[in-house]
Amino acid sequence: MPDYDRTAVERIIAAVTAEGRDSLTAPEGRLVCEAYGIATPAEGLARSRDEAVALAGEIGLPVVLKIVSPDILHKTEAGGVLVGLGTDDEVAAGFDKIVANAVAYNADADIVGVQVQQLMTSGHEVIIGATTDDTFGKIVAFGLGGVLVEVLKDVTFRLAPTTAVEAMSMVDGIAAAEVLRGVRGAAPADRDALADLIRRVGDLVTDFPELAEVDLNPVLATPDGATAVDVRILVDKNAAREPVRFSQEDILASMNRIMKPAAVAVIGASNEAGKIGNSVMRNLVNGGYRGEIYPINPKADEIMDRKAFRSIADVPGDVDVAVFAIPAKFVPAALEEVGAKGVAGAILIPSGFGETGNHELQDEVVAIARRHGVRILGPNIYGYYYTPENLSATFCTPYDVKGGVALSSQSGGIGMAILGFSRSARMGVSSIVGVGNKADIDEDDLLTFFEQDDNTQLIAMHLEDLKDGRAFAETAKRVSKKKPVVVLKAGRTAQGAKAASSHTGALAGNDKVYDDILRQSGVIRAPGLNDMLEYARGVPLLPTPQGENVVIITGAGGSGVLLSDACVDNGLSLMEIPADLDAAFRKFIPPFGAAGNPVDITGGEPPSTYRNTIALGLEDERVHALILGYWHTIVTPPMVFAELVVEVVQHYRDQGIHKPVVASLSGDVEVEEASEHLYRHGIVAYPYTTEKPVTVLGAKYRWARSAGLL
Amino acid sequence: MPDYDRTAVERIIAAVTAEGRDSLTAPEGRLVCEAYGIATPAEGLARSRDEAVALAGEIGLPVVLKIVSPDILHKTEAGGVLVGLGTDDEVAAGFDKIVANAVAYNADADIVGVQVQQLMTSGHEVIIGATTDDTFGKIVAFGLGGVLVEVLKDVTFRLAPTTAVEAMSMVDGIAAAEVLRGVRGAAPADRDALADLIRRVGDLVTDFPELAEVDLNPVLATPDGATAVDVRILVDKNAAREPVRFSQEDILASMNRIMKPAAVAVIGASNEAGKIGNSVMRNLVNGGYRGEIYPINPKADEIMDRKAFRSIADVPGDVDVAVFAIPAKFVPAALEEVGAKGVAGAILIPSGFGETGNHELQDEVVAIARRHGVRILGPNIYGYYYTPENLSATFCTPYDVKGGVALSSQSGGIGMAILGFSRSARMGVSSIVGVGNKADIDEDDLLTFFEQDDNTQLIAMHLEDLKDGRAFAETAKRVSKKKPVVVLKAGRTAQGAKAASSHTGALAGNDKVYDDILRQSGVIRAPGLNDMLEYARGVPLLPTPQGENVVIITGAGGSGVLLSDACVDNGLSLMEIPADLDAAFRKFIPPFGAAGNPVDITGGEPPSTYRNTIALGLEDERVHALILGYWHTIVTPPMVFAELVVEVVQHYRDQGIHKPVVASLSGDVEVEEASEHLYRHGIVAYPYTTEKPVTVLGAKYRWARSAGLL
Numbered sequence A, B: 001m002p003d004y005d006r007t008a009v010e011r012i013i014a015a016v017t018a019e020g021r022d023s024l025t026a027p028e029g030r031l032v033c034e035a036y037g038i039a040t041p042a043e044g045l046a047r048s049r050d051e052a053v054a055l056a057g058e059i060g061l062p063v064v065l066k067i068v069s070p071d072i073l074h075k076t077e078a079g080g081v082l083v084g085l086g087t088d089d090e091v092a093a094g095f096d097k098i099v100a101n102a103v104a105y106n107a108d109a110d111i112v113g114v115q116v117q118q119l120m121t122s123g124h125e126v127i128i129g130a131t132t133d134d135t136f137g138k139i140v141a142f143g144l145g146g147v148l149v150e151v152l153k154d155v156t157f158r159l160a161p162t163t164a165v166e167a168m169s170m171v172d173g174i175a176a177a178e179v180l181r182g183v184r185g186a187a188p189a190d191r192d193a194l195a196d197l198i199r200r201v202g203d204l205v206t207d208f209p210e211l212a213e214v215d216l217n218p219v220l221a222t223p224d225g226a227t228a229v230d231v232r233i234l235v236d237k238n239a240a241r242e243p244v245r246f247s248q249e250d251i252l253a254s255m256n257r258i259m260k261p262a263a264v265a266v267i268g269a270s271n272e273a274g275k276i277g278n279s280v281m282r283n284l285v286n287g288g289y290r291g292e293i294y295p296i297n298p299k300a301d302e303i304m305d306r307k308a309f310r311s312i313a314d315v316p317g318d319v320d321v322a323v324f325a326i327p328a329k330f331v332p333a334a335l336e337e338v339g340a341k342g343v344a345g346a347i348l349i350p351s352g353f354g355e356t357g358n359h360e361l362q363d364e365v366v367a368i369a370r371r372h373g374v375r376i377l378g379p380n381i382y383g384y385y386y387t388p389e390n391l392s393a394t395f396c397t398p399y400d401v402k403g404g405v406a407l408s409s410q411s412g413g414i415g416m417a418i419l420g421f422s423r424s425a426r427m428g429v430s431s432i433v434g435v436g437n438k439a440d441i442d443e444d445d446l447l448t449f450f451e452q453d454d455n456t457q458l459i460a461m462h463l464e465d466l467k468d469g470r471a472f473a474e475t476a477k478r479v480s481k482k483k484p485v486v487v488l489k490a491g492r493t494a495q496g497a498k499a500a501s502s503h504t505g506a507l508a509g510n511d512k513v514y515d516d517i518l519r520q521s522g523v524i525r526a527p528g529l530n531d532m533l534e535y536a537r538g539v540p541l542l543p544t545p546q547g548e549n550v551v552i553i554t555g556a557g558g559s560g561v562l563l564s565d566a567c568v569d570n571g572l573s574l575m576e577i578p579a580d581l582d583a584a585f586r587k588f589i590p591p592f593g594a595a596g597n598p599v600d601i602t603g604g605e606p607p608s609t610y611r612n613t614i615a616l617g618l619e620d621e622r623v624h625a626l627i628l629g630y631w632h633t634i635v636t637p638p639m640v641f642a643e644l645v646v647e648v649v650q651h652y653r654d655q656g657i658h659k660p661v662v663a664s665l666s667g668d669v670e671v672e673e674a675s676e677h678l679y680r681h682g683i684v685a686y687p688y689t690t691e692k693p694v695t696v697l698g699a700k701y702r703w704a705r706s707a708g709l710l
Helices: A006-018 A026-035 A049-059 A088-105 A164-171 A177-181 A191-207 A248-259 A276-286 A328-340 A359-372 A412-425 A443-451 A469-479 A503-507 A511-520 A529-541 A557-569 A579-586 A607-619 A638-654 A670-680 A691-706 B006-018 B026-035 B049-059 B088-105 B164-171 B177-181 B191-207 B248-259 B276-286 B328-340 B359-372 B412-425 B443-451 B469-479 B503-507 B512-520 B529-541 B557-569 B579-586 B607-619 B638-654 B670-680 B691-706
Strands: A043-046 A063-068 A081-085 A113-118 A124-133 A137-144 A155-159 A211-222 A225-228 A231-235 A263-267 A292-296 A321-324 A345-348 A375-377 A383-386 A391-394 A402-409 A429-434 A458-463 A485-489 A549-554 A625-631 A661-666 A684-687 B043-046 B063-068 B081-085 B113-118 B124-133 B137-144 B155-159 B211-222 B225-228 B231-235 B263-267 B292-296 B321-324 B345-348 B375-377 B383-386 B391-394 B402-409 B429-434 B458-463 B485-489 B549-554 B625-631 B661-666 B684-687
Touching: A006 A026, A006 A191, A006 A231, A026 A231, A043 A049, A049 A063, A049 A088, A049 A113, A063 A088, A081 A088, A088 A113, A124 A177, A124 A191, A137 A164, A137 A191, A155 A164, A155 A469, A155 A511, A164 A191, A177 A191, A191 A211, A191 A225, A248 A345, A248 A375, A248 A443, A263 A276, A263 A328, A276 A292, A276 A391, A321 A328, A328 A345, A328 A359, A359 A375, A402 A412, A402 A443, A402 A529, A412 A429, A412 A529, A412 B557, A412 B625, A412 B661, A412 B670, A412 B684, A429 A443, A443 A458, A443 A469, A458 A529, A469 A485, A469 A511, A485 A511, A485 A529, A529 A691, A529 B691, A549 A557, A549 A607, A557 A625, A557 A661, A557 A691, A557 B412, A579 A607, A607 A625, A607 A638, A625 A638, A625 A691, A625 B412, A638 A661, A638 A670, A661 A670, A661 A691, A661 B412, A670 A684, A670 B412, A684 A691, A684 B412, A691 B529, B006 B026, B006 B191, B006 B231, B026 B231, B043 B049, B049 B063, B049 B088, B049 B113, B063 B088, B081 B088, B088 B113, B124 B177, B124 B191, B137 B164, B137 B191, B155 B164, B155 B469, B155 B512, B164 B191, B177 B191, B191 B211, B191 B225, B248 B345, B248 B375, B248 B443, B263 B276, B263 B328, B276 B292, B276 B391, B321 B328, B328 B345, B328 B359, B359 B375, B402 B412, B402 B443, B402 B529, B412 B429, B412 B529, B429 B443, B443 B458, B443 B469, B458 B529, B469 B485, B469 B512, B485 B512, B485 B529, B529 B691, B549 B557, B549 B607, B557 B625, B557 B661, B557 B691, B579 B607, B607 B625, B607 B638, B625 B638, B625 B691, B638 B661, B638 B670, B661 B670, B661 B691, B670 B684, B684 B691
Parallel strands: A263 A292, A263 A321, A321 A345, A345 A375, A402 A429, A402 A458, A458 A485, A549 A625, A625 A661, A661 A684, B263 B292, B263 B321, B321 B345, B345 B375, B402 B429, B402 B458, B458 B485, B549 B625, B625 B661, B661 B684
Antiparallel strands: A043 A113, A063 A081, A063 A113, A124 A137, A124 A211, A137 A155, A211 A225, A211 A231, A383 A391, A383 A429, B043 B113, B063 B081, B063 B113, B124 B137, B124 B211, B137 B155, B211 B225, B211 B231, B383 B391, B383 B429
């Protein structure tokens, strides 16, 4: 950590606050920069013509001269600014002229002297800033100055503070990054100095959260440094507010009881078909949940052959979860009883809260829950599933295909799409959770639970916003090192620019902030609903690749070309096949087939050619992943291909060789069954598309890279 | 057409050619520009100091001075260049100094005088050029100078010559187009002058095709003009070569006989199962083709109960098509006989030609075909289908779901994917054609046929290259005005940069050329195989929208958000709902539902709410297209939703109201059947995805816009 002068900054903020100002003056900004080791143009105060010449000599010519007088606010109007004075004589004459102008402008002005400032004449113009984002809190921004950032929005963001590596990833992460390395004969920028400057700005706003926005614009970067030419800093006490957070231990204590309850009460359980309280009871019972189920209904004695209780207070044993199937207006009273009973989680299915404008009611139930230490899921949700416990605490239908994928959705409609897709694709699921209004439990609570849940291997989340983006990002960063986290962020195009008073603030009002910070957190962002579902289904089936060398083996040259396109689109590297491996492939394929990559075995080949080339790709240690392109022929029909691939992949798995294998099948309708057979055996395969299998492999690679496994 | 001085250009090219040069000198380039009305910096020759001052006065200060002497080649070395002379005195002194320098440098030099040239000091730096593309011939390029074009490759291309509208679409078509309208206080560029300059460059290379590359770099654009500061022109006789083309009449005469033959011969017909000659015979017979089928086989008397002929020469009647099912080496001899018989089309199924490196054999069969006026389809193909004639001239399986979609593929593997997808989706198809090596018949022959084929409503083509991109682009431009043309261009990421000696040439070596010119031709480019297939299936079912106002009606707020994202991604405009229409929607939806757009009817609504809101959207003339988001509930189950949508859409169709309606269905597996029901009734519907239905609607809009129907 650099040696910052925090006291100096404290002093300035105190002065600004005392005066009721919301921004720093230029000299104050300069002092803050100095305190944090951010270079600004050299300058000094000259009280005489000779001092001015001497100062200019120290600073280096050319210089800028500016009148310094508490009585002259509009320096330019007063003729008090001269730019580009290049010789001692010019500086001397300039001093006299400025002072004369000032006197002419205001004869009574108290003239302190003349500021002599270094004139920055060269360097790459960049913008470095920090702002306070509603979702993520303090974020830093970096972009190239001028039209690149203004017109093309070529700007990148990270959570503040940043590590050195993250800061350099910003410098390298803009589209025009190459410019900073020097193009068209221009000198390169000192990229280390820029990264260092980004770190310092991030540290500054982290140390002083009341600094709402910091704008260094422009920063001029030369081959040996970076200087903040203009500094603008805004102060806002509200910018320092921190959201309420639970400790990881507290989250886990509650979430473990909620996801693996020993006893569930259904508030508003009913015998009447069509009622939500009936559907929930049926799903709990028919779903095979083995814990205690307590129907709560003041008007019934028995519900679904179980003794009903007038109130949860009457239940004899402990209760971990209470599922609410009663209208919104009855929730507060019932929640008081639930809280008194020591329940860990209140599952608020009913709607009629924040989503319909009834924020008071929602705030009221949150307050009750907080008082009792109850965590709330919802309100306005379909409920949740946790298959290892056969728990279907929902009014939808039970789901029983167990597996390692945990999913959540902010919207009920999307939850139903998750359920339908999962069932249709026979996707193995550990959990499906509706988070609805997220009055309390949100995605980072879920992440924290799934992180340590051995039944979960991948987490996929649909979300429209984040209550506390910083907590999510920090949790996701930790969790994604262990398990892939897939996020479908909806509403990405609809946000528009926020009103903001700084340049950085204005730039931050778009989806790029989410995009950059989710990536910084190791999250795999899905571009659409179907992608999220396919990633969820396919990514856990693929072994983690051990390197970047991808090889395409195809029976159809045409598929090979499209698969290559898809590799580039998905950031995959087609291996440059070494000569010996090339020769080995050639042994198996016809003379007019193409080795290289794609390995084109040509269309009319028997099963043995597919088998031999795939085996070679699996066996050779330099190959890390295989993409197969199948072409339906009479010689190697679809199921013959599927079975041979399963067999050869299994053969190498048995020997401890695990490589991701995906396949694209071109052919008549039989390729659909063949694709399913492959998928069931861990080979991610699709008919009629060259894009999907490569997209799923690409998602696996994105995760493996960000988790540091490659 | 502007008034060009073609004679001047002819004279210069003649001089360059006579001297065996491959590039023009700067003064020659300047003269060419002058002849085509392209402004260059003002200049003149001064023989005396006074003349220099007078000239500078005419041109406008500041100016550049350059020594003019046949004996001084390296002007700068000789001290013969002075830049930025801003006063008469400076010009006068400069003249003397330059002449003195020249004499000092070479006392014997013949000093003609001093060139006085306008110094361009302001304006937007752009690049305008033309190059000769292997695929498309003459193309023009436009981009912003500096890093925008060099680093970000922000450049756009069109076929030369361009119309005024096309030229302006280039000026507006780069990512940084806003820069030219003036940002950050900069003066705007004269965009009309830039468009005019693009046209002139396009006309120049069209008039003089031997001009291989023209580079105006930089062009400086001010608020009232555009000046080409540097000009570089390359000459190459080969750049003027034109590919062989058939007339539209000739193409149609052949293609009509090929697609609708009265008689088909199968060269190499066979009774032996597993042989290609047997598969072709079976598919012709079992596919229900009603014309004459002549098996040709010197060793058989009867094949599939039909008299076999030793040679096509022995066939009694006329033959339109000969399908070749014999090894490549026997093709030339058989093709001679086929040609002698007056056959229109030779369908060359066999491989072993260009694709295996045997270009000689391929050239030989093309020569034979040309001699006889036979058109060749293939070689190296699966054959072709034309369902209106029940014609399955292929070794694959017959296809019989008739409809308006014509498809072609360059690769057999992709052809099989087309067949399988079509069958699986029950897509109505008019034709599937394998073009393989495209030794002769290519995509523009097919376009020309399908253009006038009443059985075809949409054409979808997979291609890896174009033999004659210009012919394709010109044909596609005409055809796409009548019928959507969808293109999947494979190999788009693999091309890399070409070696080229001009800036424009180097920029042109990427997929952007294809992308821009396909768009210029009105083609809907599909990003992947599956997209091409889904566009083909869905676009013809949707009525052409009458305007840009799209309305989303959704039962799931979450789907609404994702559908809105998809609208933005696909260039669709969410209608701003007028107050009266908003009020009308609100009448049907719960008070906490959201009108606006998306119209969120909320999740628990009965069928009548869907019905009423959809009816309103169909009825209101200001609404042009509907996107439906369905959420599976007990109140409105999937098939109930599907049936009510079909009913209400049909109700308005019966009244002559045809609007495109697409749907995304979220729910349990029953939504799959519901989606199929909708699709069968002309509502493009998909389960578990919010992206696909909007993508298909977006494709329809892209076509309608480029066909001038909106």
